[in-house]
Amino acid sequence: MSSPGAPGLAISPALPSAPPLLRRAGRKVQLNLGKYREIIIAVAFFLLFDLAVLVLNFYVSFQIAEDAVSINLAGRQRMLSQRMSKALYASELASASGPIPQSLLDELHNASRLFDNTLQGFRNGAQVTGGDGRQVFLPAASGPKSADILNRALALWEPWRRQMDLLRESGSASHAAYVKAAADYARANNLALLGMMNELTTDLESAASQRASVLRMVQTGGIVLALLNFLFILFKFIRRLRQSDAAVEQASGETQEILSVVREGLFLLTPEMTLGTQISNSVSGMFGRPAQAGDNFILLLSPLVSAKTLEDARGYIELLFTPHVKEDLVQSINPLTEVELTQTDTLGQKRQRFLSMQFSRVVEDKSVKHLLVTVQDVTPRIELERKLEGEQKRAQREFDLLVQAFEADPAALAAFVERTEGSLLEVNDLLRQVDAGSDAKQLRRTVDRIYRHVHAVKGEAAMLSLELLASTAHEFESHLQPLREAASMSGEALLALPLPLEELLTRLQALKRSVLRDRHRLPQVAPQPGVDGLGAQLSALVERIGEDTDKPARLHAKLDAITDLPTRVRDALTQIAVQLVRNAVVHGVEDAATREARGKPVRARIDVEVARDETDQVHLLVRDDGGGLNPERVRQRLLSLGWFNEAQLAEMSVSQIVAQVFKPGFSTAEVTGEHAGRGVGLDIVAHEVRRLGARLLVSSRAQEGTTFRVRLAT
Structure with a gap:
């Protein structure tokens, strides 16, 4: 493999070392040819056998194809003789009651003309009308037996043909006489002519069968020679293949050992966007589903990302397989640098994971053959970044709360803190009285009382523009709402409520410590607003x-x-x-x-x-x-x-x-x-x-x- 723009080896005739280098290269080529001389000769014989068999097959097959045409047309001659006789008999009956239908006359003329042309073709070779209505070449029938049959058939056909010609040339008034003469001749000679056509067909089939036997012998001989040649090549190759297999198995084993222990997901991606044969064991675990060679990468990715991200990934991969596109310039638009997944672990718990996928080109002869895909689990890094971001937002919200508190009316703020603290402590007492055996109706009344306290805190906080406290109380209500809407309720359902209560109390205490404590101008007991x-x-x-x-x-x-x-x-x-x-x-x-x-x-x-x-x-x-x-x-x-x-x-x-x-x-x-x-x-x-x-x-x-x-x- 090489990389685009990789330096090549240039040999100049002007350099003193050039002739020895060329001579050594020539000797190396000769040694390589000598190493495979027996195989090359065996392959040459194999090709020669195949070519000879192919030529003979072509020639004999051509003759068999001609025989098939002849046999088909000989069979048609039998049918035509019967057709003419049948049409003559029908015309004879029709003439007794009136004019002969033109359709019967046309059928007689067409059948006689076609029979005569085909019979002349069997004797001399000619273009005739085939069974499908197209013109085909009918070769002259060879062999003394076929010639004898044709001579006898022509001798019998000629008088009949002349009568058919007279019938065609006669006027409508004379049709009946000529039809009767032709019908009488057909009754006397039709069976003899039919027997000759049967003999011709049988002779042609015999000749075709002999050619087919020749073809089978040629094919059998060619296959035997090719098989012997193949066994020779196989014998020569087996010893070298064993050595090569041992080397390949060793390399493959080392590769599998690497892929089994590497923590990153590694695999090659083909231009058809399918996975290559070498896939690290960690890939399946990262994707949360089995990943095998030949799997379509887009289908493997589709359950994990949105439709837009999937389409962007397809376009990005297509860009990477375009040789003239610079790899460094498109890396910044990789849509898979941070893929968020939701997976279910062995305990049935859903958890978020983040994967980062990087693509590197594998270039050969200035064309992109594969993409090496590296998949890393970056969940710890993303979680740390989000945690830091959350702490920054939390700190900013705490700061905003303090700013809003300083802007509020001191007396109203003090009264609010006092009332809210009392309400939240009452909520805490209500929760402490709940246990697993509490009555369902009592639990609903408890939830309603807690709801009233929290909603009152939210309303007053919003009135004082304490948005952080108002939003925290609203989140507390979000925990209460499913409990209120539940069809049945148990004490265990309220076990999660102390957490949002603690958060609300923590923010209230922070407000109390950071603002009210430093306002020396406030009296110990808040005055009336x-x-x-x-x-x-x-x-x-x-x-x-x-x-x-x-x-x-x-x-x-x-x-x-x-x-x-x-x-x-x-x-x-x-x-x-x-x-x-x-x-x-x-x-x-x-x-x-x-x-x-x-x-x-x-x-x-x-x-x-x-x-x-x-x-x-x-x-x-x-x-x-x-x-x-x-x-x-x-x-x-x-x-x-x-x-x-x-x-x-x-x-x-x-x-x-x-x-x-x-x-x-x-x-x-x-x-x-x-x-x-x-x-x-x-x-x-x-x-x-x-x-x-x-x-x-x-x-x-x-x-x-x-x-x-x-x-x-x-």
Whole structure:
């Protein structure tokens, strides 16, 4: 093998060493020829035998082909004689009742002409019409017996032919007389003529059989000589083949030893994109399926990569097999430098692996014969890189959390941390009470309580623009959602929840240590949040959710009365307001295009008010100008969830149907996302209202909006 552009050996006549080099090269060629002289002579005899047999075969086969034509036409002569006789008899019968049909006359003339031409061809050799209607050369029949038969046949045929000619030349009025004369002659001589044609056919078949015997003898003799020659060559080769086989086996054994211990996957790829015969043992393990010689590389790769990557790999390999394309220039576009695989181990566990495949050309005579493919398992490197990248992102997110925390209202942040820590510790206590024998209904109530706590944390974190905490709480909800939707539940199903809880607590503690500890201006007990701060936070929350959901909205807040409320009531109303505001943006108001089509302002309006009435009752009002509650949509959703059937819903009033929106897990959102679809927000509202001992009133008008009002006595 050589590489493209490899230097060659140049011999100049002007150099003093050139003649001795040439003489040594000539002597080497002579020695090599002498080494194989016997084999060369044997091969020459073998070719000579084959050529002689081929020539004889060709000659005898040509004669047999001519004999086949003759035998076929001799057989046809028998048929023609019978056809003429039959046509004559039919014409004779037809003439008794009227004119002879022209078709019978045509058949007589054609049969007689064809019989006469073929008979003359047998005697003298001529071009005649063959059995398929084409012109063929009919050689003259050789041999004294055939000549005697033809002479007798011609003597018998000539009178008949003259009568047929007279019939053809006569007018229609004289047909009957000539037909009768020809028919009488046929009755008298047809069988004799038929017997002569039979004799001719038999004689021709005998001659063909003799030529076939000659051909078999020639072939047998040639095969015997060729076999003897072959045995001589085989004898000469066996001794050398044994030596060569021993050397090949040794080299093959060494190659197999290398391929069995090498950790990389190694194999050759042909221009047809099939695997070569030498494949390292590690290839099958890396691909997760057996890899054998002759397997199509693209088919082997297809279950492991996407359709686009597979097509790119095919194009890249085709480029490498193109000699004029520089190998170094296309290595950067190799689509298989990092292939991600999902494989199942012996324990049934799925794990990710990463393979890197590199291709090197094997060049011979300036053409690419193969590609050497090196497959490496780069999973540890990729995992390390991803781990480092994840740590960098984690650090960046922690930094972003701290930046957002520093920008938040200090008092609101302190209150949030205190409430959230208490909620998460309560979640921890709930999980500690769960064991494998816990009742299924109790487990569902536990999951609902945990869900409310986590969703409340997410809502407040989003209100304070603490995106990292909000997203961490959303991930916690993703662990809870399958538990809520499961048909049955056991205590073991909750065993994985401490992990996301620990992550959420860790981030909260980091926020508490890194931000609140360094804010010396904060008192030990967080003061009540100001009205302006809460209104601004709710307004920012509305703006952010509206941007994410393509529902631009503006918040109008009147929260003066909240500052005079006890902490417990204030925190509960704040939580209710957060959930109702989120619900108003996500579910209540329409998107910009729908509002414009309905003649509404593109930006929706949401009002939040906290006030006291003349009876000293506190009122929390959250109102939007959206499309209003749709009882029919709620009804269809209840049916799809399987909570009620048609008969049960038919007995329920509209207010009873609408009240179901406050049940855990109910949501009309078509797509689950960070802001909607989990059915927790209004569940929190109902829970907090019950905890306060308050009343919740809902009023809605189609296309005008929905109002939620909470009343409680203080």
